[in-house]
Amino acid sequence: MRIGELATRAGVSVRALRYYEEQGLLTSTRSNGGQRHYGDMAADRVHLIQMLYGAGLSSKTILDLLPCVDAKVTTPQSRAMLDGERDRIDAQITRLIEVRDRLDAVIALSLSPASGCTTVDAVTAAA
Amino acid sequence: MRIGELATRAGVSVRALRYYEEQGLLTSTRSNGGQRHYGDMAADRVHLIQMLYGAGLSSKTILDLLPCVDAKVTTPQSRAMLDGERDRIDAQITRLIEVRDRLDAVIALSLSPASGCTTVDAVTAAA
DNA sequence: CTAGAACCTGACGCTGACGTTAGAGGCAAG
DNA sequence: CTTGCCTCTAACGTCAGCGTCAGGTTCTAG
Numbered sequence: 001m002r003i004g005e006l007a008t009r010a011g012v013s014v015r016a017l018r019y020y021e022e023q024g025l026l027t028s029t030r031s032n033g034g035q036r037h038y039g040d041m042a043a044d045r046v047h048l049i050q051m052l053y054g055a056g057l058s059s060k061t062i063l064d065l066l067p068c069v070d071a072k073v074t075t076p077q078s079r080a081m082l083d084g085e086r087d088r089i090d091a092q093i094t095r096l097i098e099v100r101d102r103l104d105a106v107i108a109l110s111l112s113p114a115s116g117c118t119t120v121d122a123v124t125a126a127a
Numbered sequence: 128m129r130i131g132e133l134a135t136r137a138g139v140s141v142r143a144l145r146y147y148e149e150q151g152l153l154t155s156t157r158s159n160g161g162q163r164h165y166g167d168m169a170a171d172r173v174h175l176i177q178m179l180y181g182a183g184l185s186s187k188t189i190l191d192l193l194p195c196v197d198a199k200v201t202t203p204q205s206r207a208m209l210d211g212e213r214d215r216i217d218a219q220i221t222r223l224i225e226v227r228d229r230l231d232a233v234i235a236l237s238l239s240p241a242s243g244c245t246t247v248d249a250v251t252a253a254a
Numbered sequence: 255c256t257a258g259a260a261c262c263t264g265a266c267g268c269t270g271a272c273g274t275t276a277g278a279g280g281c282a283a284g
Numbered sequence: 285c286t287t288g289c290c291t292c293t294a295a296c297g298t299c300a301g302c303g304t305c306a307g308g309t310t311c312t313a314g
Contacts, residue, residue, distance in 0.1 A: 004290065014291085019272060033280045035291055054219075055226040058270075069229070074237040082237070086230045089223055092181075096220045099182040102196070103213045110201040110209070129311095131260060141261085142302060150301095160310045162261055185300075 003028075006038050010046035017046070023059040025049050025066065055089055130155075130163045137173035144173070150186040152176050152193065182216055 007014045020026040021036075026045060028036035048069070052062045064081055068074050074082070134141045147153040148163075153172060155163035175196070179189045192212065195205050 002290075013272075015272060015274085018292095023271095031280080033291085034293095035280065051222065051226055051229075053271080054222050068233050068237070072233070072236050074233075079234070079237055082230060082234050086227060086234065089227045089230070093220055093223045093227065095178070095181050096216055096223070099178055100213060100216045100220065102178075103209060103216070106195050106199070107206070107209050107213065109199050110195070110206055129261075140302075142304085145262095146302060158310085160261085161263095162310065180301085 001038050001040075001042075003036050003038070006042050006046065009043045010050070012046060012050065020046070020049055024063050025059065056092065057085065061085060128165050128167075128169075130165070133165050133169050133173065136170045137177075139173060139177065147173070147176055151190050152186065183219065184212065188212060 001009075003014050003017055007017055010017075017026065017036075021028060026042070026049065028038055028042075031037060048066075049062060052065065057065070061081070064078060065085070068078050068082060128136075130141050130144055134144055137144075144153060144163075148155060153169070153176065155165055155169075158164060175193075176189060179192065184192070188208070191205060191208055195201050195209060201209070
C-alpha cells in the first residue's frame with residue numbers, strides 16, 4: 001500500500017509516517033517513481049511506534065529499542081537502556097496514580113454534600 | 128522568602144517560578160523595590176504544580192484545576208474538566224502499563240537462556 | 255557608603271514531533 | 285493525453301516549558 005492508505009489505516013498523518021522514516025523507525029520500499037510502498041505489517045509497526053511515543057519515549061530511544069523488540073537481540077548497553085526505560089515508565093505510572101488519586105479526592109469532595117464543600121453553579125456565581 | 132530561596136527549597140529554577148506566576152499558577156507579594164516574596168506554603172504549592180506538570184497537564188489545565196483543589200469549589204464546567212482529566216490520566220496509566228508489560232516481556236526474553244533469544248556482546252558483535 | 259549577590263523585565267533560543275506550504279512529479283482512468 | 289488525485293522533497297512554522305543573555309535595580313554585609 002502507499003503512504004496515504006497506511007496513514008488512514010494506522011490513524012496517523014502522512015507527515016508523521018515520513019517523520020518516522022526520517023528517524024529510522026519505519027522502512028519502506030520505493031516504486032520507480034520514488035513513491036513509498038508498505039507491507040501489511042506496517043500498520044502494526046506504526047501502532048507500536050505510537051504506543052512508545054505515547055509513553056514519552058524519544059525517537060532515539062525508540063530507535064534503540066525496536067531492534068530488541070524485533071529480533072530479541074540485546075547487547076549489555078541495550079539491556080541497560082531497557083531497564084532504565086522500564087524504571088522510568090514505572091516511576092511515571094506511580095506519579096500518575098498519585099495525581100489521579102488526588103483528583104479523585106477532589107471529585108469525591110465535590111460530590112459529597114456533607115463535606116462542607118461548596119458547589120457553585122455558573123449562573124449563581126455570576127449573580 | 129525571596130524567589131531564590133523558594134527555588135532552592137522547591138527544587139526548581141528561578142525562571143520556572145517566574146513562568147508559573149506568568150501563567151497565573153503562583154502568586155507573590157512584592158516589596159517596595161518590586162521583588163517577589165513568598166509565604167511558607169509556596170513550596171508545597173510549587174510541588175503540587177510540578178506534580179501536575181509531571182502528569183502531563185498543560186498550564187491552562189492546571190490553572191483551571193487549582194481553584195478546585197484550593198477552595199474545594201466547583202462549577203459544573205470545572206467538574207466536567209476534573210472528570211475529563213481524571214479519565215485522561217487513567218487512560219494514560221493504562222497505556223503506560225501496557226508499554227511497561229511489553230518491555231518486561233522483552234527483558235524476560237533477554238534474560239532467559241532457553242528462550243532462543245540472542246544476547247550479543249558489544250565486543251563480539253564488533254568482531 | 256559601597257561592593258557584590260540577588261533580583262527585575264524583556265526578549266530571543268532551544269527541543270521534539272510533527273503541521274503546513276510550495277513547487278514539481280507519479281499514476282490510473284477516460 | 286490530460287484531468288485529477290496522490291506523492292515527492294525541501295524548508296519554514298508551531299507550541300510549551302523553560303534556559304539564557306542583556307542591561308538595569310534592589311538589598312544586605314562590612
